[in-house]
Each structure stands twice: as structure tokens, then as C-alpha cells.
Amino acid sequence: MNILIINAGSSSIKYQLIQMPSELIIGKGLIERIGSENATVKYKTKSVDTEEVMLIPNHSAGFKKMATLLMDPDQGVIANVNDISIVAHRVVHGGNTFSDTTEITQEVKDKIKELSILAPLHNPHNLEGILLAEEAFPTARQIAVFDTAFHQSMPVKAKKYALPNELYTDHRIQAFGFHGTSHKYVSEKAISLLKLKSSKIITIHLGHGCSITAVRDGKSVDHSMGFTPANGLIMGSRSGDIDHSLIFYLVNNLGYGMEEVNALLSKKSGMLGLTGLRDLRDIEAKAKTGNKECILALEMNAYRIKKYIGAYTAAMNGLDAIVFTAGIGENSSTLRSLVCTDMDYLGITLDPAKNESKSSNIREVGSTEAKVKILVVPTNEELEIAKQAFGLS
Template sequence: MKILVINSGSSSIKFQLIEMPEKSVLANGMVERIGLDGSKIQLKVNDEEFEELRSIKNHEQGLEMIAGILLEPSVGLLKDADEIDAVGHRVVHGGSSFSKTVLIDEDVKEKIKELFSLAPLHNPHNFKGIEVSEKIFKRAAQIAVFDTAFHQSMPEEAFRYAIPETLYSDHQIRAYGFHGTSHRYVSKEAIDYLKKNDSKIITVHLGNGCSITAIKNGKSIEHSLGFGPMNGLVMGTRSGDIDQSVIFYMMDELGYSSNEVKKILQEESGMVGLTGYSDLREIETNAEQGDAVCNLALKMNAHRVKKYIGAYAAVLNGIDAIVFTAGIGENSNMMRELICTDLEFLGIELDHEKNDVRAKELREIQKATASVKILVIPTNEEIEIAKQSYQLVKNL
């Protein structure tokens, strides 16, 4: 079964063509800078890479180009668009309506549209990907895989806020959680690796967006992101946890509007706000060269993660493994070291030599004497989306 996985963002579309159930990636690529100067389309098939600069005005044009390049005879992937059996769409926010992967129909689309206000930077673009895909891949089953779905197993005491009841009952203000596809994938990989179904795992997703999840017996029971994807850990441009009084002070005393505060906390805070750099590699390099500001930012970032690890160890009543994943989690030995230092009382003891090894595969980086496994597991949200789409279509 050929499944096309689409991750439609604000100015880009990532895609993979995957043969299931073999999990064989036939092609992967990206359309970048949609609606901007310098837009381009990239495709990788086996070891061959194609890249072409094109004017790409909107997402519809971008998806049409993806279909066109997949159908290009010289590429040799597809002869007809009807060879695609299913299109799996990443949808960021499913609210309380969706606790699992679903076949997209008009009712599902209406509910996704109703959630635009909860994820204004993501859901509208995810929805556009669905609309355009329906026109191009007419025979394919259109499948929605929600980032929030994995966290619908959180107990009420974890997802509720201590606010008036009507704000929850009438307006659904609660913690939903995000990055669920990634947390689901790496936790399943960890459980299979540990051969331990009755497990207590903390997954740490560190990228431009960051989150951490407490997972008991394969189910999310606590998570750092909430009503929106802004709180919790320090991120690339987002502040993470902040005292609400700061927001009131910025508005009441400093004269910022609510939109200005939102922009500052979402786009101008986090590591870029602290250092002026958006790339963690630059921050790490500067810190190693003695830059005190960059050094402090890294310590603040790691400190926040350590706080959550301690809290989640309490929620889980123990830890079998900590999993680091996503771009920073998988590649930054410095961040992993800062986070794992001085956690011996929890059984977390990092082996520095193992931590410094570069590899694109699941690996252990704890000391032989440690009671808690420290795993680095590359995430693969596209494979997870393909797996869930395949299971759904197979059972239709």
C-alpha cells in the first residue's frame, strides 16, 4: 500500500511516499518558502537528490508540484495519481473531539475548522493540505493524524486547569498537549527495545519546539504543553513557562497590546530572545568560546528540563528510561549532558564517551551501573503517520 504523508506548515510542505506495511520510504522531500522569494522543491529518491528553484505562490501550487514530481517519468515513482492508496495528514490540534486517527469526511473537516482559533499558526495550513490533496489524489483515503490525540489519555487531574468550571465546560479550556506523534513513536520504540510493557518512560522532544511527556505503560499521563504549544520548556522562539503576572504587567504597565505580548512570547522569546541566535549550534559554539549570555541560556534551558524530569519521576513513581529525541535531543551532546548532570539520585548517570558518539540509530548513553536507561531515539513522525493511516485503511 502506497501512502503519501503530508505535513503542511505555514510556509512549507514536508512529504514522504512510504510503502506499507514494509515501512519502505520510496521518496521524501520538501517544498520550502511558499509565497516567499527563493521558494524551491526538493526530492530524494534512494540516493539521488533533486532540487529546483520555482515560484510557488500558495499551498495548492506546492502540492500540485509534489504530485507532478512524483509522477515525473524520469523519477520513476508513480505512473498515475490513483496509485496513492492513502494520504496521511498531520493535523496539529484535534481538541477534545479526536482521540485517535480518523478518516476525513465533511464532519471531520468542519471540526478541524472549528479548532483554527486554538492553533492559528498550524491548523489552517493543515486544512489547506487536506483540501488540495482531495482534488489531486481523488481515489486515496484522506486520513487525519492529530498531534494532540496521544495525550487524550491524560487523567482529568492532569489536563484540567484550576479555573472556573464554566471555562472548561463551555469553552473547553484545558491542556491538550502536542508533539504527540513524535512522543508516541519514540515511546513505542523504547518499549519494544526495553521489552517492558509495564514501563515508566519520560520522552524529551527537543527541537525548535520542545516538550516532555510522562508515559506509563505506553500511555501519556502528563505533558508539558497545554492549551496551546507555548508553555513548558524553553524553546527556540517561545518562552515556555512564565508567571502570568508578567503578561499583565507588560499590558497594564508597559502598554503592550495582547497581540504584541503574544508575538513576543511566541516569536521573540526562548533561546532567540535570550541570545539573539535562532540556531542552537551557534549558541553552543559561542558558549564554548566563553560567551556568558549563551552559556546562561543553555543552563536555563537545561534547568527547565531537569525540573520537569523530577516532577514526572514523581508522577510516574519511578523511571525506567529517559528518551531524547528530535533535532536537538538527537544531536546535541552538550544539552543532554547539561540535563543529565546531578540527577544521580534518580538513577540517571550519563556516560560521557557514549554521549559524544554520533549515530542515527537508537542507542544507550548511560553508565553501566545506572539504574535508568538514557536512550537517544531518532523520531520519525512520517513513519508513525503512515503506520496509523495503514492500520485505519486496512480495517475499513
């Protein structure tokens, strides 16, 4: 069975065609800068690897282009639309409604739309992707996989804020959590690798967005992102945790507008604000030449992660493993090392040689004697989405 995974953003469509249960990727690609004359269209199969720059005026055109490529007589991988059994959509916000992967009905679409108020930058585009997929692949089942679903298991004490109760009961103001598909995928990999029955694991997703989850017996019990993906760890351009009163100070005393502050915190802060650089590779390279801002930014980043590890160890009263994943987590031995240094009181000790060795496989990088395992687990959100969609079929 072929499952098409769709991740539709504000100006992009990311797609992957996966054969299940073999888990074989038969085609994938990315359309970026939708709405411009210089949109890029990337497409890759076993035998083809192309990139075109062209006019893609809107998402609808993007979808048509993708379908055309997949069914192209020369470069394609399927004969016609009927070869796709399921289209599985990544949807960012499932609110309190969706704690699991769901077949898309009119009701589900209404709900995703309604939840746009909680994720205005994501849900509307995810929904547009669904509508276009229904048109383009009318014979396929449409399935939604929610970023927030994995965190629906968080206990109330972890997800509720200390605000007037009616904000929780009447206005759904609570922590939802994000990156759920990734945290679920890597925690399951870790649990199966370590053959744990009962387990206390911390998964650390470090990409452009960064988040950390306490996973007890396979279930998310606490998580660093909250009502939105703004807080918690230091990210590429997001501040993560701050004293919220700063917002009032910036507006009342430094003359910022509200939306300006919002943009400052989400687009000009984090590692970018601290170093002027976006890519962790550049920051690491500059730190190696002795640049003080870059050295400090890496230290701050690691220090925040350390504190969350401690917090979740206390929350679970124990720790079997920590798991690094995503672009930075999988590749930056520097950051892993900064996080794991001087953490032996909690049972965490790195094996420096193992940590340095490059690999794209799941691997242990902790010292063998240490109480807590340290794993690097490459994440694969598309595969997790395919698995969940396949599980529903």
C-alpha cells in the same frame, strides 16, 4: 501499498511517500516560501536529489508541483495517482474530538475547521492540505493523524487548569498537549528496546519546539505543553513557562500591546531571546568560547528539563527510562549531559563516553549500573503517521 504523508503549514508543504509495510521511503520533499516567486522546491528519491527556485503562488500550485514531480516520467517514482493508496495528513489540533487516527469524512473536515480556533496557525493549513489532496488524489483514502491525540489519555488532574469550571466544561480550556506523534513513536521504541511490561518513561522532544511527556504503560499521563504549544520547556524562540502576570505588567507598565506581547513570547524569547541566536549549534559553539549568555541559556534550558523530569518522576512515583529525541535531543551531547548531571538521586547517571559517541541509531547512553535507562531515540513522525494510516487500512 504507497502512503503519501502530508504536513501542510502556512507557507510550506512537507511530503514523504512511504511504502508500507516495508517502511521504505520512495520519495520525499519540501516546498517552502509558498506565495513567493522564490519558493524552493526540494525533491529526493533513491536516484534524484533536486532543488528548484520558482514561482509557487499558492498551496494549490504547490500540490500540483509535488504531484508532477512524483509522477514525472524521468524523475518520478509512481506512474499515476492510483499508485497512492492513502494520503495521511498531519493535523495539529484534534481537540477532545479525536483521540485516534481517523478516516477523513465531511464531518471530520468540519470538526478540523471548527478546531481552528484552538490552533489558528496550523489547522486551517492542514485542512487546506486535505482539500487539495482530495482533488489531486481522488482515488486515495484520506486519513488524519493528530498531534494532540496521544495526550487524550491524560487524566483530568493533569489537563485541567485551576480556573472557573465553566471555562473547562463550556469553553474547552484545558491542556491538550502536542508533539504527540513523536512522543508516541519514541516511547514505543523505548518500551520495545527495554522489553518493559509495565513502564514509567519520560520522553523529551527537543527540536525548535520542545516538550516533555510522562508516559506510563505506553500512555501519556502528563505533558509540558498546554492549551497551546507555548509553555513548558525553553524553546528556540518561545519562552515556555513564565509567570503569566508578566503579560499584564508588560501591557500596563511597559506600554506593550497585547499582540506585541504575544509575538514577544512566541517569536523573540526562548534561546533566541537569551542569546540572540536561533540554532543550538551556534549557541553551543559560542558557549565553548566562553560567552556568558550562551552558557547561561544552556544551563537554564537544562535546568527546566531537570525540573520536569523530577516532576514527572514524582507524578508517576518512579522512572524506568528517559528518552531524548528530535534535533537537539538526538544530536546535542552537551545538553544531554547538562540535563543528566547531578541527577543520581532520581537514578539517572550518564555514561560520558556513550553520550559523546555519534550515531543516528537508537542507543543507550546511561551508565550500565544506573537504575534509570537513558536512551537516544531518533524520532520519525512521518513513519509513525504512515504506520498509523496503514494500521487503519
